[in-house]
Amino acid sequence: AAGVIQSPRHLIKEKRETATLKCYPIPRHDTVYWYQQGPGQDPQFLISFYEKMQSDKGSIPDRFSAQQFSDYHSELNMSSLELGDSALYFCASSLLTHEQYFGPGTRLTVT
Amino acid sequence: GENVEQHPSTLSVQEGDSAVIKCTYSDSASNYFPWYKQELGKRPQLIIDIRSNVGEKKDQRIAVTLNKTAKHFSLHITETQPEDSAVYFCAASKARPIVGGGNKLTFGTGTQLKVEL
Numbered sequence: 001a002a003g004v005i006q007s008p009r010h011l012i013k014e015k016r017e018t019a020t021l022k023c024y025p026i027p028r029h030d031t032v033y034w035y036q037q038g039p040g041q042d043p044q045f046l047i048s049f050y051e052k053m054q055s056d057k058g059s060i061p062d063r064f065s066a067q068q069f070s071d072y073h074s075e076l077n078m079s080s081l082e083l084g085d086s087a088l089y090f091c092a093s094s095l096l097t098h099e100q101y102f103g104p105g106t107r108l109t110v111t
Numbered sequence: 112g113e114n115v116e117q118h119p120s121t122l123s124v125q126e127g128d129s130a131v132i133k134c135t136y137s138d139s140a141s142n143y144f145p146w147y148k149q150e151l152g153k154r155p156q157l158i159i160d161i162r163s164n165v166g167e168k169k170d171q172r173i174a175v176t177l178n179k180t181a182k183h184f185s186l187h188i189t190e191t192q193p194e195d196s197a198v199y200f201c202a203a204s205k206a207r208p209i210v211g212g213g214n215k216l217t218f219g220t221g222t223q224l225k226v227e228l
Contacts, residue, residue, distance in 0.1 A: 033215065042200055042218035043155065056215050090154060099145065100216060102154040 002027055004093050004103030012109045013081050021076040021106045023091030031055065032074040033092040033100060034066060043090060049074060081110045113138040115203050117219025124191050125227055132222045134201035135183040143206040143214055144177060144184045149198045149221075158199075159186070162206070191226045198223050 005024040013019050025032050031050045035043035045058035049068035060066075063081075068074045078085060086109050092100040114137040124130050136144075142163035147155035161168045161175045161184065168175050172191075177184040188195055198221045204214040 035216075042220050043216070045215040045217070048215055058215060088152075094214070099157055099160060100214075101157065102147075104154050107152075 004091055004101055006089075006091050006103040006106050008106060009104065010107045010109075012111065014111055015081055015083065017081050017110075019078045019081060019108060021078070021089050021091075021108075023074045023076070023093075023103060025072055025074070025091070025093030026101060029093035029095050029101075030072070031094045031096065032068055032072070033094070034060075034074070034076050035090045035092065035102075037088040037090060037105075039087075046076070078108075083110050086110045113141055113203055113205075113217040115201060115217050115219040117201050117222060119222060120220065121223045121225070123225045123227060126191060126193060128191055130186075130188045130191050130195070130224055130226075132186045132199055132201070132224070133183060134185070134203075134219050135181075136203040136217075137182070138203070138205070139179075139182065140205050141203040143204045144175070145202050145216070146173075146175060146186050147200045147202065147218075149200060151198075155200060188224075191224075193226050193228060196224055196226045 007022045033048040034046040037043040046060040048056045052068045063079050066076045088105045090102050090105045092102045094100045117134045145160035148158045149155045172189045174187040200221050201219040202216040204216050206214040
């Protein structure tokens with residue numbers, strides 16, 4: 001069965017640079033979620049989209065923005081990167097309010 | 112907002128024993144409670160979930176119970192095996208039954224389960 005695809009899998013950036021993370025949801029899933037997971041921590045909800053519209057917003061810094069495109073893929077844009085942004089970034093998708101399935105994650109390292 | 116507490120933070124059991132992980136939530140409107148298993152550096156994998164209209168759900172060696180009155184739910188793993196070793200996260204959300212509702216997950220802090228031979 002098709003799963004959530006994320007790219008890139010690993011990303012190394014310097015402070016103050018920008019990064020773009022991509023997510024391709026499971027086919028026919030209409031909702032995409034972004035989570036940030038720091039080392040040894042639980043995933044923290046950032047933002048979600050339903051049918052290309054933002055449906056919910058969590059603890060996402062103003063330096064971050066995201067959108068969902070007509071083909072349902074989503075991108076998380078991160079600017080003015082800080083050392084504290086180093087984390088695993090997961091995308092998950094679901095069909096309406098059903099189960100959320102996570103992608104393999106993007107490991108972002110800011111140096 | 113929702114707050115989910117999870118205990119214990121670490122749990123060590125002998126192979127074949129049972130393991131129980133407990134979570135409490137604060138928002139009485141939460142109605143969806145999934146459990147995820149996460150191996151180091153990997154994605155969280157959904158292993159079982161329960162909705163608020165059900166008190167218990169089983170899937171082979173895994174079961175989840177929910178007490179809405181007390182606002183707590185538990186994961187039970189029987190006949191544990193070494194491959195069960197991982198971090199387990201509980202989560203809660205308000206799955207809104209409306210178009211476009213979505214259901215952001217609030218996670219517990221995780222339980223590191225170690226199954227020893």
